[in-house]
Amino acid sequence: xxxxxxxxxxxxxxxxxxxxxxxxxxxxxxxxxxxxxxxxxxxxxxxxxxxxxxxxxxxxxxxxxxxxxxxxxxxxxxxxxxxxxxxxxxxxxxxxxxxxxxxxxxxxxxxxxxxxxxxxxxxxxxxxxxxxxxxxxxxxxxxxxxxxxxxxxxxxxxxxxxxxxxxxxxxxxxxxxxxxxxxxxxxxxxxxxxxxxxxxxxxxxxxxxxxxxxxxxxxxxxxxxxxxxxxxxxxxxxxxxxxxxxxxxxxxxxxxxxxxxxxxxxxxxxxxxxxxxxxxxxxxxxxxxxxxxxxxxxxxxxxxxxxxxxxxxxxxxxxxxxxxxxxxxxxxx
Amino acid sequence: xxxxxxxxxxxxxxxxxxxxxxxxxxxxxxxxxxxxxxxxxxxxxxxxxxxxxxxxxxxxxxxxxxxxxxxxxxxxxxxxxxxxxxxxxxxxxxxxxxxxxxxxxxxxxxxxxxxxxxxxxxxxxxxxxxxxxxxxxxxxxxxxxxxxxxxxxxxxxxxxxxxxxxxxxxxxxxxxxxxxxxxxxxxxxxxxxxxxxxxxxxxxxxxxxxxxxxxxxxxxxxxxxxxxxxxxxxxxxxxxxxxxxxxxxxxxxxxxxxxxxxxxxxxxxxxxxxxxxxxxxxxxxxxxxxxxxxxxxxxxxxxxxxxxxxxxxxxxxxxxxxxxxxxxxxxxx
Numbered sequence: 001x002x003x004x005x006x007x008x009x010x011x012x013x014x015x016x017x018x019x020x021x022x023x024x025x026x027x028x029x030x031x032x033x034x035x036x037x038x039x040x041x042x043x044x045x046x047x048x049x050x051x052x053x054x055x056x057x058x059x060x061x062x063x064x065x066x067x068x069x070x071x072x073x074x075x076x077x078x079x080x081x082x083x084x085x086x087x088x089x090x091x092x093x094x095x096x097x098x099x100x101x102x103x104x105x106x107x108x109x110x111x112x113x114x115x116x117x118x119x120x121x122x123x124x125x126x127x128x129x130x131x132x133x134x135x136x137x138x139x140x141x142x143x144x145x146x147x148x149x150x151x152x153x154x155x156x157x158x159x160x161x162x163x164x165x166x167x168x169x170x171x172x173x174x175x176x177x178x179x180x181x182x183x184x185x186x187x188x189x190x191x192x193x194x195x196x197x198x199x200x201x202x203x204x205x206x207x208x209x210x211x212x213x214x215x216x217x218x219x220x221x222x223x224x225x226x227x228x229x230x231x232x233x234x235x236x237x238x239x240x241x242x243x244x245x246x247x248x249x250x251x252x253x254x255x256x257x258x259x260x261x262x263x264x265x266x267x268x269x270x271x272x273x274x275x276x277x278x279x280x281x282x283x284x285x286x287x288x289x290x291x292x293x294x295x296x297x298x299x300x301x302x303x304x305x306x307x308x309x310x311x312x313x314x315x316x317x318x319x320x321x322x323x324x325x326x327x328x329x330x331x332x333x
Numbered sequence: 334x335x336x337x338x339x340x341x342x343x344x345x346x347x348x349x350x351x352x353x354x355x356x357x358x359x360x361x362x363x364x365x366x367x368x369x370x371x372x373x374x375x376x377x378x379x380x381x382x383x384x385x386x387x388x389x390x391x392x393x394x395x396x397x398x399x400x401x402x403x404x405x406x407x408x409x410x411x412x413x414x415x416x417x418x419x420x421x422x423x424x425x426x427x428x429x430x431x432x433x434x435x436x437x438x439x440x441x442x443x444x445x446x447x448x449x450x451x452x453x454x455x456x457x458x459x460x461x462x463x464x465x466x467x468x469x470x471x472x473x474x475x476x477x478x479x480x481x482x483x484x485x486x487x488x489x490x491x492x493x494x495x496x497x498x499x500x501x502x503x504x505x506x507x508x509x510x511x512x513x514x515x516x517x518x519x520x521x522x523x524x525x526x527x528x529x530x531x532x533x534x535x536x537x538x539x540x541x542x543x544x545x546x547x548x549x550x551x552x553x554x555x556x557x558x559x560x561x562x563x564x565x566x567x568x569x570x571x572x573x574x575x576x577x578x579x580x581x582x583x584x585x586x587x588x589x590x591x592x593x594x595x596x597x598x599x600x601x602x603x604x605x606x607x608x609x610x611x612x613x614x615x616x617x618x619x620x621x622x623x624x625x626x627x628x629x630x631x632x633x634x635x636x637x638x639x640x641x642x643x644x645x646x647x648x649x650x651x652x653x654x655x656x657x658x659x660x661x662x663x664x665x666x
Contacts, residue, residue, distance in 0.1 A: 059441060067425065068406035077401045080427060084434070089441045092400065092425035094413060101417070108392060108422045112445045219605050243605075250609050271606075272552050272576075276583050278611045 008037040013303045016058070017086045025086070025300070059089045060299065061109035061117040063102060065143075065186070066217065067094035069243055071269055071288055072120060075142060078292020079118055086300055088115070095122045097216060099185065103128035110137055116303055118142055118295050123185030138302055142295035144186045145314070152302060154295040154315045158188045161284045161319040162195030162240060163202075165266055168321065169236045170203055173330035174264060178234035179207070180225050180244045182217040192240040192268065208232075215244055222247020230255055235263060235330050242269035249281070260328035270322060279325030287317045341370040392422045393632065394442035394450040396435060398476075398519070399550065400427035402576055404602050404621055405453060408475060411625020412451055419633055421448070428455045430549060432518065436461035443470055449636055451475055451628050456518030471635055475628035477519045478647070485635060487628040487648045491521045494617045494652040495528030495573060496535075498599055501654065502569045503536055506663035507597060511567035512540070513558050513577045515550040525573040525601065541565075548577055555580020563588055568596060568663045575602035575616075582614070593661035603655060612658030620650045 005012040010030060017025035018034040025031060062079055064072040080090050091114060095102035102122050106129070109117050116138035121129070126146040132139065133149070141153040169177050179196055182189040193212070200207045213229050215221025222244030226237065230251070237252070239245035245267030249259070257263050259279055267274065267283035274281035294315050338345040343363060350358035351367040358364065395412055397405040413423050424447060428435035435455050439462070442450050449471035454462070459479040465472065466482070474486040502510050512529055515522040526545070533540045546562050548554025555577030559570065563584070570585070572578035578600030582592070590596050592612055600607065600616035607614035627648050 059445070066406075067400070068403065068410045070401065070403050070406070073399075073401035073403065073406055076427060077429075080429065089437060090426065091441070091445070092427065093423065094409060094425065096410075096413065104422060108424070112392070112424070246605050250605075253609050272579050272583075273604075273606050273610070276586050277606070 004034065004038045004041055007041070008034045010034060011304055013058075013086075013300070017300065020085060020087050022082075022086045022300075024297075026304075058087060059091050059112070059114045060296075061091050061093065061112070061114035063093045063095055063105050063109070063117060063119050063121070065095055065097050065102075065120050065122045067092070067096075069217070070271065071242055071286075074288040075120060075292040078289040078294075079142075079296040080292075081289075082293050082296035082300070097122045097183065097185075099124035099128065103131075106132040106137065110135060116140070116299055118299055120144065121146075121186060123183075123187065123189070138299075140295050140299045140302060142291055144188055146187070150312050152298050152312045152314070154291055154298060154317065155188075156286055156291070156317050156319050158191035159195035159198065161286075161321070162192035162238075162268070163199045164195075164321050165268070165284050166196040166199035166238055167202070168323070169238060169264060169266060169327065170199055170205065172236075172264065172327065174236040175205070175330070176208070176211065176232070176234045176236070178211045178213070178226075178229045178232070178237045180222055180229075180237065180239040180241075180248055181212065181214050182241050182244070183214060189240065196238065196240075215247075217241050217243060219243045219247040219250075223251045226251035227255070236266070236327070237263060238266045238268075240268045242267060242271055245269075245281070245283070246271070249277075259326050262331065264328055264330075265326040275324065277326075282324045282327040283322055285320045285322050287319070291317055337367065337371045337374055340374070341367045343367060391420060392424050392445075392447045393629075394445075394447035395423055395425045396438050396442070396450065396452050396454070397425060397427050398430050398435075398453050398455045400425070400429075402550070403604065404575055404619075407621040408453060408625040411622040411627075412475075412629045413625075414622075415626050415629035415633070430455045430516065430518075432457035432461065436464075439465040439470065443468060449473070449632055451632055453477060454479075454519060456516075456520065456522070471632075473628050473632045473635060475624055477521055479520070483645050485631050485645045485647070487624055487631060487650070488521075489619055489624070489650050489652050491524035492528035492531065494619075494654070495525035495571075495601070496532045497528075497654050498601070498617050499529040499532035499571055500535070501656070502571060502597060502599060502660065503532055503538065505569070505597065505660065507569040508538070508663070509541070509544065509565070509567045509569070511544045511546070511559075511562045511565070511570045513555055513562075513570065513572040513574075513581055514545065514547050515574055515577070516547060522573065529571065529573075550574050550577060552576045552580040552583075556584045559584035560588070569599070569660070570596060571599045571601075573601045575600060575604055578602075578614070578616070579604070582610075592659050595664065597661055597663075598659040608657065610659075615657045615660040616655055618653045618655050620652070624650055 001012050001015050005015045018031045093105040118140050120142045121144040141151050145153040213225035215225045226248040237248050239248045270283045270285040334345050338348045347359050351364045426438040451473050453475045454477040474484050478486040546558035548558045559581040572581045603616045603618040
């Protein structure tokens with residue numbers, strides 16, 4: 001493979017991807033050159049690939065913020081679908097939304113000599129990421145980003161998505177809009193909250209801070225936060241992440257409230273059961289699998305560049321506001 | 334460190350491992366010589382240890398059958414809660430229910446020199462696990478087991494749990510009971526189906542094979558399988574895993590059927606939204622987090638034993654049949 005790469009004038013990563021038939025691995029002209037060179041050298045793809053498989057494996061690390069959240073499971077599936085076709089194995093790790101653990105895992109990944117890392121970061125100042133970069137780690141961000149760091153990132157436009165969602169509730173007449181948010185350590189949490197603020201501001205309104213509740217992005221946190229918020233008598237709840245939304249729905253039904261007659265509910269990140277729930281739950285749908293795919297594809301490009309590369313790129317994927325039965329006009333006071 | 338290594342006649346790697354207290358780094362005599370030399374030279378261990386800590390970490394591997402399934406996310410959380418307290422980092426990998434990928438990942442884990450592996454296996458003959466054991470991997474099984482392999486395992490009594498669940502539906506008068514099952518590669522799938530058969534047999538009945546549908550344990554597979562099964566007019570569905578159950582519910586509601594008036598639904602593995610769904614979904618609840626905890630605790634014992642250890646142990650955790658509103662008496666024909 002080394003020899004094919006030298007003769008074809010590409011990296012070994014390109015050779016393996018071209019020979020594995022990964023679409024878009026490189027230009028068609030280059031791919032053809034690689035295939036011709038390989039066939040010239042009598043490079044038997046299957047045999048070598050299988051011997052490689054048993055002795056030495058190219059591995060990519062993927063650090064997730066919460067492995068117990070199906071969002072990250074789907075993200076990992078997207079990453080894997082690309083990397084496995086390209087002949088890479090994927091090692092995952094879970095920061096459990098802890099920046100300290102994430103720093104530790106970046107070190108573990110370096111020790112284990114993964115070729116590069118896709119990081120769905122728990123957030124923080126980014127000092128730990130800066131350190132990993134200084135020590136030579138190659139990193140692509142997924143989901144979270146750090147505008148101050150020279151890193152490729154694949155994200156959604158969180159502020160715009162949240163603004164549209166909150167704007168929809170405001171346009172339904174809701175003024176006492178409760179907002180459930182994660183710990184605000186990560187860029188997506190902060191941007192979603194900023195988007196909500198923008199929706200209010202654009203309508204000459206102001207978000208009541210006593211109607212904003214933070215939690216650690218778990219089901220239980222959503223339940224707890226909603227119970228507390230009910231004292232402030234909101235007419236709508238915007239849960240800015242999936243598990244907190246599930247917790248919120250549970251707390252509302254436990255409190256004997258009817259959705260949407262008494263209170264509207266809007267979630268962020270669609271879940272399998274949202275469309276079949278009664279009422280079906282409105283939510284901002286993220287292209288989660290595609291986010292993983294795009295991050296992995298960008299990572300393969302970064303590995304290709306192999307050395308002080310091009311300027312970092314930021315890819316922004318589209319979200320969709322899906323309106324179902326859980327959101328309705330504000331009930332009369 | 335160089336100087337200690339020279340004087341003690343060992344490599345610097347050995348010095349660092351001995352001073353970091355890594356068990357089995359070298360013979361006890363050599364270790365003692367290294368420690369004496371270090372103390373002689375006034376070598377300050379703490380500084381070294383902390384620099385070591387940032388460079389070398391004890392890691393455990395955890396191979397999951399499907400990272401996109403929240404069951405395995407919760408299992409991973411349980412494993413992590415124990416290992417992080419014990420000072421281990423956890424590297425995860427996803428076989429995506431493929432035995433071939435699982436074999437590949439066992440090799441990757443070995444190359445990456447994890448100290449031991451917790452395996453939530455996708456199943457198969459076990460040849461790949463036998464190979465990993467022969468090459469020195471230390472493995473504890475979680476969720477799936479291989480009675481022929483000398484391995485510790487932490488499991489539930491799948492056959493008994495499924496027998497109780499199916500028996501409940503039979504006792505409600507259902508005879509046309511549809512069963513959704515995973516690919517039957519793993520022990521838990523086979524045992525659950527066997528349990529269903531036992532429930533029929535004990536009542537002098539026989540399970541109609543045309544009412545059993547296999548799928549790949551995903552939401553989509555559950556939906557597809559249920560759509561097909563509807564032609565056979567079942568009065569109850571027992572979905573023997575969580576995502577297929579969600580898919581089954583979706584397919585039933587899409588077909589305009591009322592649960593439980595037209596058809597009863599019983600799932601395996603309780604999910605956050607089962608209790609709040611209308612109707613609330615009946616299911617066999619597994620102690621998933623605790624399964625992870627128990628597997629990790631057993632692994633620490635295995636690591637402790639260090640060497641050809643005691644006979645493998647099998648731990649069986651309790652399940653609970655939770656009856657909610659989705660299961661009711663068989664409607665009159």
